[in-house]
Amino acid sequence: MIGEKVSYVVKIFGIVQGIGYRPYIYKRANKLDIKGWVSNYGGTVIINVEGTREKVGTFLIDIIKKPPKLADIEKVEVHKEQINGYESFNIKKSIYSNIKLKYIMPDIATCDNCLKDISNKKSGRYRYAFTNCTLCGPRYSIIKSLPYDRCNTTMDKFFMCPVCHEEYKNVETRRFHAQPTCCENCGPTLVLTDNKGRVINCLDPINKCAGFIKKGKIIGIKGIGGFHIVCSALNTQAVKEIRKRKNRKEKPLALMMKDIEQVKKYCKVSINEEEILMNNRRPIVLLNKKNEEDEFIDVAPRVKKYGVMLPYTPIHHLLFKENIPPVIMTSGNISGSPIEYSNEGAIKNISKLVDFFLINNRDINTPVDDSVVKVIDEKLVISRLGRGYSPYCAYKKINHKILACGAEDKSTFSFSLDGMAYMSQYLGDLKELKSYKEYIKCMDNMKNIFGFQPDFIAFDMHPNYMSTNYGKKISKSKFKIQVQHHHAHMASCMLEHNIWDKVIGIVYDGTGLGNDGNIWGGEFFIGDRHRVNRVAHLRNTKIQGGDSSQRDIWKIGVSYLKSVENKELRNFGLERLESICKTTTDNTCTALDYNLNCYNTSSLGRLYDGISSILGIKENITYDAQGAIELESVLNPYIKESYNYLIENKNGMYILNYYPIIEDILMDIKHGKKISVISAKFHNTIINMTVDMTCQLREEFKINVVILSGGVFENIYLIKKIYILLKSKGFKVYFNEKIPINDSGISLGQVAVADEILNKKEI
Structure with a gap:
């Protein structure tokens, strides 16, 4: 009936708090003469609306189909309610609740309007380094509990001045209910100190800091999620000094540039990459260098990409207004340790790395590194989950309360609650004690925010992983589930893309304990989230050197050369490797003969290491996967030829035999072929070989869906070519995009596997 009055209670789940949603709803309601109220309810938004059926319908379509820019609506519940006869529409005080489906907003880069404020001399926030509004600023890094109100953040110690409070209450301003809102009269302040924490008196810390950067000084700058170590990227001596102080000899360093025009001066930038660089998350984006030799000599040696980000806080923008050059913007930590995020911790632990500190008194509750992303086949792919994208949370229909402890390197943890899947930010290498302590602290913090207590604990099969030991330690009174490493990789991709049926899973990785006690990493599975069968794998190789071979990858090269059946080629390869390494390979060969300190592996990652050393690209590495990364970087993409390979069927298991590949490579070396061609x-x-094997498995098992996962697929050339070729043959192909394809994604895969095991009532 036209004009009939109706009343509904609407609950909106997703990224709906801290983005100006309530004022947006308030304004739409008043425009349409809707009565009632809106409130934050736990981690959601709840609305009670009254009005004519037509106007209420229009209102609901507007707020759900056209929400604020930062909103990410996961689910909407609408229930009919009796009419209460409201006379107006109001924003009610937040309701504290243990409501299901909780979300946390990630930290967001400074918006254009706030940039205008800090540039406008007539603004009350002119050059104020902590300017924010409902569309931007800190979120996850300052939240202590839900709902997202100021009293539940680290901003609770700053009392709003009358001007800020008026803006906060006024629905017509964009700072209406902006929880971190502040100004220079009532908010955090900047201080410039020496590396001992002694204050340097100056009228303008930003201007003084910029002057230091121009002079080649190294600065520790406190940002949204922690400290960065900063210097001019054009000052070769300063860059070398950062490498020396951080003991980071060759690993690429992240760059921050003033604007997109400056990025395009040094990098090739696609339309998609430009959009990602400039979006409100402002990650580090991996971009192809425009010139192999440019001014950034020591920033990213022997690789073809820079990791570049644009300014994302007022501090960054204000520094670039002082005409500083592009800068190194690397994590503020000692290599291997977690990022420093407290003033005291920075002065204590990284004072020897910097000359000065630019610090502030806004506390960080949860440290968050910068996210690292890239574009593959026009898809955004996250390699490191951090600021802007963390924490990952999505409704994935998980039935049980599971805590998953993840892997040991590139660690994260994940948990499931009320159907939701959550994953922490990147937390580093747990073999480092400080990283392990931060891992536990972050886990306790997330449990507190979400009010989470697990019923089940999932962890990796490897008995020596710190994450496994932690899982066993806390699971004494709970059910525990061990998940094979590469099954977890596969399941993480299936979880992301909501795949439940059986698939062909291709997992190319560096390491991971297999069911047979060997190290896997070149695997083909048939299965689902619940269970997999290993149906094919790269031929096992005996690697000598244990943990030392992960660093001295020439030992891996020796191990692969020893498997060459042609004695003349084998001796040629070993003698050449000796001349490159300037060391004897005899001891390693003898140890292989007597099986001393050796392990068997099917890892494609180790094969990449071996080929890298055999070609003389890298014999000893200083950061994870350096050999493989540089092997990819030298390849000539215009070469179409390939080598011979062999796929054998041994007792129903397909073996991908690399012997012909090694021999063909050695022949090309003898004939003087360029390394770029051989790579x-x-x-x-x-x-x-991968596509051939997959086609054989489709024919045998009648499965047409393929999952690609594992750390080796960080190789863009490899994954892109496999993806395109398989699609051209009619396969449906999926790879990790929002959930990292490397070991950071393991924890969510563990959640997916454990939940299915529990669904099958196998525990």
């Missing part, structure tokens, strides 16, 4: 042919061979 390309090797990559093309792995691609062809």
Whole structure:
């Protein structure tokens, strides 16, 4: 009936708090003459609306289909309610509740309007370094509990001045209910100190800091999620000094540039990459260098990409207004340790790394590193989950309360609650004690925010992982579930893309304990989230050197050369490797003969290491996967040729035999082929072998869906070519995008596997 009055209670789940949603709803309600109220309710938004059926319908379509820019609506519940006869529409005080489906807003880069404020001399926030509004600023890093109100953040110690409070209450301003809102009269302040924490008196810390950067000084700058170590990227001596102080000899360093025009001066930027660089999350984006040799000599040696981000806080923008050059913006930590995020911790632990500190008195509750992303086949792919994208949370229909402890390197943890799947930010290498302590602290913090207590604990099969030991330690009174490493990789991709049926899972990785006690990493599975069968794998190789071989990858090269059946080629390869390494390989060969300190592996990651050393690209590495990364970087993408390979069927298990590949590579070396050509042919061979094997498995098992996962697929050339070729053959192909494809994604895969095991009532 036209004009009939109706009343509904509407609950909106997702990223709906801290984004100006309530004032947006308030304004739409008043425009349409809707009565009632809106409130934060736990981690959601709840609305009670009254009005004519037509106007209420229009109102609901507007707020759900056209929400604020930062909103990410996961679910909406609408229930009919009796009419209460409201006379107006109001914003009610937040309701504290243990409501299901809780979300946390990630930290968001400074919006254009706030940039205008800090540039406008007539603004009350002119050059104020902590300017924010409902569309931007800190969120996850300052939240202590839900709902997202100021009293539940680290901003609770700053009392709003009358001007800020008026803006906070006024629905017509964009700072209406902006929880971190502040100004220079009532908010955090900047202080410039020496590396001992002694204050340097100056009228303008930003201007003084910029002057230091121009002079080649190294600065520790406190940002949204922690400290960065900063210097001019054009000052070769300063860059070398950062590497020396951080003991980071060759690993690429992140860059921050003033604007997109400056980025385009040094990098090739696609339309998609430009959009990601400039979006409100402002991650580090991996971009192809425009010139192999440019002014940034020591920033990213022997790789073809820079990791670049644009300014994302007022501090950054104000520094660049002082005409500083592009800067190194690397994590404020000692290599291997977690990022420093407290003033006291920075002065204590990284004072020897910097000359000065630019600090502030806004506390960080949860440290968050910068996210690292790239574009593959026009898709945004997250390599490191951090600021802007963390924490990951999505409704994935998980039935049980599970805590998953993740892997040991590139660690994260995940948990499931009321159907939701949550994953922490990147937390580093747990073999480092400080990282392990931060891992536990962050886990306790997330449990507190979400009011989470697990019923089940999931962890990796490897008995020596710190994450496994932690899982066993806390699971004494709970059910525990061990999940094979590569099954977890596969399941993480299935979880992201909501895949439940059986698939062909291809997991190319560096390491991971297999069911047979060997180290896996070149695997083909048939299965689902619940269970997998290993149906094919790269031929096992005996690697000598244990943990030392992960660093001295020439030992891996020796191990692969020892498997070459052609004695003449084998001796040629070993003698050449000796001349490159300037060391004897005899001891390693003898140890292989007597099986001393050796392990068997099917890892494609180790094969990449071996080929890198055999080609003389890298014999000893200083950061994870350096050999493989540089092997990809030297390849000539215009080469189409490949090498011979062999797929054998042994007792029903397909074995991908690399012997012909090694021999062909050695022949090319003897004939003087360029390294760029050999690398390309090797990559093309792995691609062809993978596609060939997948087609055979489709024919045998009648499965047409393929999952690609595992750390080796960080290789863009490899994953892109395999993806395109498989799609051209009619496969449905999926790879990790929002959930990292490397070991950071393991924890969510553990959640997916454990939940299915529990669904099958196997525990």
